[in-house]
Amino acid sequence: MVNPVIVQKSESHKTQLYDCRDAYAKALEEMAEIDSRVCVVINDSLSSAKMRDFQAKYPARFVNVGIAEQSMMGVGNGLANGGMIPYLCGASCFLTARAMEQIKVDLAYSNANVRICGMSSGMAYGQLGPTHHSIEDLAWTRILPNMTVVVPADPIETAAVMRYSLEHFGPMFLRISRVPVRRVHSDDYRFELGKAVVLREGNDVTIISNGVVLSRTLDAAEMLAKRGVQARVLNMSSVKPLDRETIIKAARETAGIVTAEEALAAGGLGGAVAEVLALEHPAPMRMLGVPDTFAPTGTAEFLLDHFGISAEGVTKAALELVKQKE
């Protein structure tokens, strides 16, 4: 387990917050130790992808292509052709947006055994503005055939997803944030692709989330409980493949579904859940995410609150669904 980056102290308790990049970087080093096929490609992202230690330990399996994301995807394809398992690590906003045609052709269509580690995704680069936000990446990657898309929520899950990626064949997009998060999983957590994790049982309403927003939905569930509403909270870290059964079950058993994510609600996790509901089991829904707009200036936390992707926002949406049912 990695060390926390922030320890928040209040009178009653203290909360440790973690940078998931620490867990991902540590996992990559451990994986490289046990599997000689593991290699890393960066786009000058030595610091932002936290790869200094990896480079020092495994210089022969480390490539810096420079500020060149399009070529980077092709290089990943070629390394995979040569039997390596490349992890392409850099800021998600550049890796995905700049190199989208290469991701489509060199990774997805080729079914290349390559992993994109999209760092500091979502609105992690808050104040730097929409050029550096990566709120479109889920929509873009999940639409591609052969692509697997995973959004881990905390350091435990990040490490578990990284370890799982060694067993997987095919292209993967792993969304790794730098926004400090608290732990939501216990040490014995095991990641299973395509399976949602029930973090909280409840039959009144369902909240589906992942990534840095997940802890906010757990706070919302507490707020709802105080008002007598028992929310089921699902960690849908596996955006593709999606756990359709668990979504349909939630639609059957609860008043409706609230999705909450650090991405455009259209096309992202919310969009994916909506597609399942529309086809399999229509149910009332609220999609919390970034609306059809570019974000104003602010930190990630500020922007999440600004767009109502907050404990309060989730609570309000869940109560609307419960009330609607009544």
Added chain:
Amino acid sequence: MGRVKEMIEQRFEELSNPEERAAWLRSKANWIRLSAMTMTHHAKLGHTGGDLSSADILATLYLGRILSVKPSEPQWELRDRFVMSKGHCSGAFYSTLAQAGFFPLGQLKTFMDPLSILNGHPDKNKLPGVEANTGPLGHGLPIAVGMALAARMNNQRWRVFVLVGDGELQEGSNWEAVMCAQQYGLDNLIVIVDRNGIQQGDFTENTIRMEPLADRWTSFGFAVRQVDGHDHSEMLEAFSAVPILRGKPSCFIAKTIKGKGVSFAERKPAWHHGVPTREQLQVAAKEMGVEVEW
């Protein structure tokens, strides 16, 4: 005709002197040309001009045994990699792969048919011998750089050959990859430019100038050599002596003629994706002295 057909069935290794080898490769390349044109005729789609300009290069690499590959074992780990970056010239590429024995010649009949494994642009997951899914330009060279890096990481000696178009070099992704190849001193990477001077709409020099092309590659850290892309003897000698310089990636600028071998198609931009009629196929067969039976 009979004599040419006989020659085609001969194996390259059985020919001892260089003239015979060159003549054999010439007849093979002409077969590839006519095969590609016939495929394009049937599919009513294809890229005749580039198929014809690249046929001699492809024949030299595969049938002249420059590439160390095993058609019976396409995924042999230690094989040389070849990336057909100009994936639109699939007619010539598929005809070459079939001639090399990666799949039966009869498969060529299905070019672009519904559900055929011979897609308009190559698909490595469908067709044996294809290393990379290409078609959109500027993809092959970055992939080739990754393959060359993989050889180094695996401490293996296999080489990576990549055939790029000249107009294709207008895509910036190539130059990203070229800078990486220079930085890592990838002397197991061999780039061949099919310098036919014509892109889809016009001559390259009327579109976006490529010259001074050799100087550009040199300034990007490549060892550069110009070859006649239709001279099999010269290419056999040149491609056998790689890297051109130890520690540097190699670039061969192969001077070619778009539409080479067929009088009505040579040097004509309109034949970039021209589709030959039945009569034009007959003229082409006569001019090149080959016949194609799949």
